[in-house]
Structures are given as C-alpha cells and as structure tokens.
Amino acid sequence: MTNMNVNTKKFHRLVVNWYKKHGRKNLPWQQGISPYRVWLSEIMLQQTQVTTVIPYFEKFIKRFPTIQQLAKATLDEVNHLWAGLGYYSRARNLHKTAQIVHQQYNNKFPSSLQELMLLPGIGRSTAGAILSLSMEIPAPILDGNVKRVLSRVFAIAGWPEERAAQKRLWELATYYTPAQQVKAYTQAMMDLGAMVCTKSNPQCIHCPLIKICQARQLNQINLFPGRKPKISLPIKSTYLLIIANSEQAVLLEKRAPVGIWGGLWSLPECQELKDLKTLLKQRYGLLLKKHQAYPNFRHSFTHFHLEITPVLIEASLGPKHQIAETNRIWYKETTNQLGLPKPVSQLMRRYAKGELTWQK
Ligand code: SF4
Structure with missing residues (x-):
C-alpha cells in the first residue's frame, strides 16, 4: 500500500524519542495511571479541550476515587459534577458503564477490545486508549489529534469522518501501532496532534515527522485533514x-x-x-x-x-x-x-x- 511505505520501526523511533523529550507527562490522569482514570479522562476529552477537562477530572476523582464509588452515586450527582461539559449522554453512559464494571467485572475493566466496546459510551478509539495507555496492550487509537497527524503525514484526502477516509485512517493507525512501548507511542501521537501538529499553524520545524510528512512535502498542509462538508443547521x-x-x-x-x-x-x-x-x-x-x-x-x-x-x-x-x-x-x-x-x-x-x- 503506497501510504504505508514508511518503515514502522523508524516511525516509532521518531515518535517515541520525541515523546521522551517533549511529551506531556504531568496530566492529572497520568498520575497513578489506571484503566479507571484513563477511561474517565478519555470520555471527558471527547469533543472537549484538555484545559477544560482538567478541573472536571479533578473534581470527579476527588468525589469518586474508585469506579465503585462512581457506580454507587446517583445519576443526579454525576450530572451535577458534569454540568457545563456538555454532551450529557457521556455522563449517563459513564454512570451506566461504572455500574456494569462494578456489578459484572468486580470493579476491573475487561482487557479485551471486544468486551470494552460493549460498554456504554466506549467506542473503538476509547477502548484502544484504555488498553494501550493503562494496560500496555497494543490497540490502535484514532481520536481527533491522531486523525489530524495521520491525515497530514500520509496525505489522506477527505473529511476523516467519511467512511473511506476513516477506513484508511484506521488501517494506518493499526499498521503503525507497535507491539512494544505502546503506551509511550499512543501518548506521543496524541501529544503530537495537541502540541505540534495543531489544527491551525502547525509547528512543523519542531515535528519529528517533518521528513516523512507528505502534506508538508506537497506544501498542502491546509488541505489535510479534509473539511467537514458544510451544512446549515436547522x-x-x-x-x-x-x-x-x-x-x-x-x-x-x-x-x-x-x-x-x-x-x-x-x-x-x-x-x-x-x-x-x-x-x-x-x-x-x-x-x-x-x-x-x-x-x-x-x-x-x-x-x-x-x-x-x-x-x-x-x-x-x-x-x-x-x-x-x-x-x-x-x-x-x-x-x-x-x-x-x-x-x-x-x-x-x-x-x-x-x-x-x-x-x-
Ligand atoms: S510536519 Fe507539520 S504537518 Fe506534518 S505532521 Fe508534522 S506538524 Fe503536522
């Protein structure tokens, strides 16, 4: 496949070495890392910026230090702590998933992609993040940041939510997810998108992938990822x-x-x-x-x-x-x-x- 002609080992080395020097290691959910903390942060981070999420995450962890405590809370209490973060179905699913993990899994998140994806609110990327970041189990992720980096490095045309582009991006994410050091690699890809390969004004001179980035070579960074087709909302x-x-x-x-x-x-x-x-x-x-x-x-x-x-x-x-x-x-x-x-x-x-x- 033409887009996968970058050697995987080289790709990992570039990304992980960059992470060791420049990646984020002090985010609240990275301290005492656990499936519970990673899951909570990933749900909060969907459609939401890190700076907005941090105070909410800290409030939640203070009130519900364990998944058991979250499972036993009332939905009103969860909604109250969630208020202001938006997309409230996330709070309802959070509560439901906590109850399932408490009742059916004895407070321990399952360690298979399939079982994780059966839990309310957990999609393929969130499941991948839980596995790779908290259990060191190789599983690809494809959140907004990773979509942007891969779209640019491999010049994937189209809006990443469109079926063809999304399929291609998952293939790339899967192909480049390493068997070793998957936690550092996954965090590195997220950080690259958040810190260097930003939506506007990417800092290519600080990017470890500059020499292999096709969008940069084509001088068409602004074309990747493709824009969402414009529709006017009712x-x-x-x-x-x-x-x-x-x-x-x-x-x-x-x-x-x-x-x-x-x-x-x-x-x-x-x-x-x-x-x-x-x-x-x-x-x-x-x-x-x-x-x-x-x-x-x-x-x-x-x-x-x-x-x-x-x-x-x-x-x-x-x-x-x-x-x-x-x-x-x-x-x-x-x-x-x-x-x-x-x-x-x-x-x-x-x-x-x-x-x-x-x-x-
Ligand atoms: S070189 Fe620039 S556009 Fe390409 S991945 Fe790096 S920051 Fe993004």
Whole structure:
C-alpha cells in the first residue's frame, strides 16, 4: 500500500524519542495511571479541550476515587459534577458503564477490545486508549489529534469522518501501532496532534515527522485533514419559563432520560406563548397572572441551533396544582445540587442576581 511505505520501526523511533523529550507527562490522569482514570479522562476529552477537562477530572476523582464509588452515586450527582461539559449522554453512559464494571467485572475493566466496546459510551478509539495507555496492550487509537497527524503525514484526502477516509485512517493507525512501548507511542501521537501538529499553524520545524510528512512535502498542509462538508443547521425555538415561588425558588422539572439534556433538571418549556395559560393550568395546575418575555439567545447543539426566549411568569397555585411530584422541584442554587444544562444554569444565575425582574 503506497501510504504505508514508511518503515514502522523508524516511525516509532521518531515518535517515541520525541515523546521522551517533549511529551506531556504531568496530566492529572497520568498520575497513578489506571484503566479507571484513563477511561474517565478519555470520555471527558471527547469533543472537549484538555484545559477544560482538567478541573472536571479533578473534581470527579476527588468525589469518586474508585469506579465503585462512581457506580454507587446517583445519576443526579454525576450530572451535577458534569454540568457545563456538555454532551450529557457521556455522563449517563459513564454512570451506566461504572455500574456494569462494578456489578459484572468486580470493579476491573475487561482487557479485551471486544468486551470494552460493549460498554456504554466506549467506542473503538476509547477502548484502544484504555488498553494501550493503562494496560500496555497494543490497540490502535484514532481520536481527533491522531486523525489530524495521520491525515497530514500520509496525505489522506477527505473529511476523516467519511467512511473511506476513516477506513484508511484506521488501517494506518493499526499498521503503525507497535507491539512494544505502546503506551509511550499512543501518548506521543496524541501529544503530537495537541502540541505540534495543531489544527491551525502547525509547528512543523519542531515535528519529528517533518521528513516523512507528505502534506508538508506537497506544501498542502491546509488541505489535510479534509473539511467537514458544510451544512446549515436547522433552527428551533422554545420558551423557557421562569416560575418562582414566594421564596424566590424556581420551578424545575427533570427531563426524560434520553434526548437533548436527557436526565437533567430544566425549566418548564412552552412552544407558543398563546398556549401558556392552558399549559400552566393543565400541566402544573397553576393559574397565570402575568408574564414577561426577555430577549432571546441562541444555544447550539451538534444537529441544530436552539433560540431560547426566557419568560418570567407570575402564577398562583390552583386547587389541583401538581408541583409536588417527584420530577419537579423548587430550585435554589445555594441549596440544591443538581445537573442543569448550561443555558438553564445561566438563566438561574441571572435570576438570582436580579437581572430578570418585572419591568414597569
Ligand atoms: S510536519 Fe507539520 S504537518 Fe506534518 S505532521 Fe508534522 S506538524 Fe503536522
């Protein structure tokens, strides 16, 4: 295969020697390294920068030093610690996987790729990272950093998430993953992508692969990896209702476990303001007195943009109010510790600061 004409031994030597001198060795999950720590960090690092992850990782490890403790926590507690990291299905899968490893594997992660990949939230690359970084078992990884390095060194055309490019990249990742020193090699590839072969402005003069890098030789680094085809995301809109009681606590309800913000606590929602009165009465047994809408703002998900309009509500409890249900709560930031989606916690903060009050 033309792209694999670089000698594997030479490739490893270049990469591992560079790692010994320049690679990262002080990341929090590298200290007292274990499958649990590597797994936790890998899940957090999906779609998220290292600098953002570090404080979250430290909070998690402090609260749940072992997988057993994480397995025994409530999902609310996990969501609360996760709040702000986004992609909340990761937190739900983290919790599920901890429970499976606790119950079925006696708190020990399995050491085969197939078994690891059966655990919720663990894909091929995460499984490879757990095996190679914490058990020294050779298994390739292909995270965003490694995709970028391989795409450039071997000039792989196409967006790395497209089937053909992805297949090619996995072939290369597998071919170059060594049987020896796999931990250093894997960390080195991740570090190269994060520190040297960065998305914009790669530091080729500091790169150990400069002499074999095809994108560099072609003077076409900016063409690799290929760009994601542009699609414009649909825009949806919603009203988030801020209903406070006499103690300035705000009504929140727990969302269904799947879908957007699944399992998190959120403000009641309304699609049309003309339905507000009926919705409050039928769903919560509340009698609307007055309402006031605030300027909307946008929150983006991977598949759509959400235009959110906050609406302050004054309502009284009707004779058949339904606030005391288990999935509803009067929330105050100072007393409740719950996992809230980012836009909701921002609104809660604005409300607590008195920024959302009745205008005359
Ligand atoms: S030579 Fe430049 S483009 Fe090629 S892998 Fe190294 S940093 Fe990336």
